[in-house]
Amino acid sequence: MKGQLPLPGFPMPVSPSCEDAMMERPAKIGDAQITYSRVGDILTRATGFMDAYDYTLNPYSGCFFGCTYCYAAFFSRDIEKRDSWGHWLVVKKNAVELLEKRKRGDLDGKLIYMSSVTDPYQPVERELGLTRRLLEAMVDRLDKPKLVVQTRSPDVARDCDLFRRIEENGGRVQINMTATTDDEDIRRTFEPFCPSNPVRLNAIGEVQSEGVDACITMTPLLLVSNPSAFAESLCDTGVQKFIAQPFHFQRGKFLAGTRDNAFDLMAEKLGCSRDSFRSKYLDHYKSVFGVLRDALPELGEGKAGFKPPF
Numbered sequence: 001m002k003g004q005l006p007l008p009g010f011p012m013p014v015s016p017s018c019e020d021a022m023m024e025r026p027a028k029i030g031d032a033q034i035t036y037s038r039v040g041d042i043l044t045r046a047t048g049f050m051d052a053y054d055y056t057l058n059p060y061s062g063c064f065f066g067c068t069y070c071y072a073a074f075f076s077r078d079i080e081k082r083d084s085w086g087h088w089l090v091v092k093k094n095a096v097e098l099l100e101k102r103k104r105g106d107l108d109g110k111l112i113y114m115s116s117v118t119d120p121y122q123p124v125e126r127e128l129g130l131t132r133r134l135l136e137a138m139v140d141r142l143d144k145p146k147l148v149v150q151t152r153s154p155d156v157a158r159d160c161d162l163f164r165r166i167e168e169n170g171g172r173v174q175i176n177m178t179a180t181t182d183d184e185d186i187r188r189t190f191e192p193f194c195p196s197n198p199v200r201l202n203a204i205g206e207v208q209s210e211g212v213d214a215c216i217t218m219t220p221l222l223l224v225s226n227p228s229a230f231a232e233s234l235c236d237t238g239v240q241k242f243i244a245q246p247f248h249f250q251r252g253k254f255l256a257g258t259r260d261n262a263f264d265l266m267a268e269k270l271g272c273s274r275d276s277f278r279s280k281y282l283d284h285y286k287s288v289f290g291v292l293r294d295a296l297p298e299l300g301e302g303k304a305g306f307k308p309p310f
C-alpha cells in the first residue's frame with residue numbers, strides 16, 4: 001500500500017481528466033468539500049514567517065478546522081476559496097510517492113515545518129492516514145529530518161511511535177500543540193470546528209509523557225478568563241516550552257494578517273468598536289503574557305519564539 005491512499009468513508013473520485021487542473025470530482029460531507037489532487041512537490045522551500053526552516057510540508061490544502069483568524073486563508077488563490085475557508089480540503093494524494101522519490105539522505109538535517117497552511121491532523125486523517133504514511137516513509141527511508149509538527153488536534157498522539165522511530169534513526173522531532181484560551185465560549189467563537197483546549201492539553205501532555213519533545217503554542221493568544229489558572233493548566237501538562245503571539249495586524253505581500261471576521265468578533269467580545277478594539281486587545285494580551293512569563297519555565301514570543309528548536 002506504500003504510496004497509495006486508502007479509501008476514506010466517502011466515494012473516491014474518478015481519475016483526473018486534465019493533468020493541469022490535477023483536481024478530481026469532489027466528495028461532499030455536509031457542506032464540506034473534499035477533493036484529491038496530484039501536486040508537483042510535497043516539500044516547499046520555507047519563506048516569510050517560517051524562513052528559518054528549510055521546508056514546509058503540507059499533506060493537505062485547506063483546513064476543516066476553519067479558525068476565524070487563520071492567515072493561511074490568504075494563500076488561497078481564489079476569493080471564493082478564501083471566503084469558504086474551513087469548508088474545503090484538498091488531499092495531496094501523491095504526497096507519499098513524492099517523498100519516496102527523493103534521494104536517500106535528502107532530508108538529513110533539514111528543518112521541516114509540518115504544516116504551515118493546513119493542520120496535518122485533519123479529522124479525515126483518521127481514515128486516510130496520509131500524514132502517518134509520510135512519517136512512515138521517513139522512518140522506512142531512515143531519514144534524519146529535524147521535524148516540527150504543528151497541530152490543534154489530539155490525534156497527533158497516535159503517531160508517537162513514529163516520532164520516536166525518527167529520533168532513533170538520528171532525526172529530531174518536536175510537537176507543537178496550539179492552545180489559545182482557557183474559555184470554551186471564546187474557543188467556540190473563534191475556533192468553532194476545533195477540538196476543545198482541554199482535549200488539546202491532555203494530548204500534548206500524553207505526547208510529552210511518551211518521550212517526544214513538546215511545546216504549547218498560544219498563537220494567537222485569545223482572551224483568557226483566569227490567566228493564573230490557565231498558566232497552571234499549561235504547567236500541569238508537563239510541557240516545558242511555550243510560545244505566545246497576538247493576532248497579526250499587518251497584511252502585506254509576505255505577511256498575511258488575521259482575517260477581518262476575527263477582528264469583528266474580538267471587538268464584539270471586548271465590547272468596543274472595531275476602531276478601538278486593537279489597543280484593548282493588546283492590553284489584554286500584554287497583561288496575560290506577563291502572568292504567563294512569570295509562571296512558565298520557557299516562554300518565547302512571536303517569530304523569535306518560532307525559531308527552530310534544534
Ligand code: SF4
Nearest residue numbers: 063065066067070118
Ligand atoms: S488549524 Fe491552522 S491552518 Fe487550520 S484553520 Fe486553524 S489556523 Fe488555519
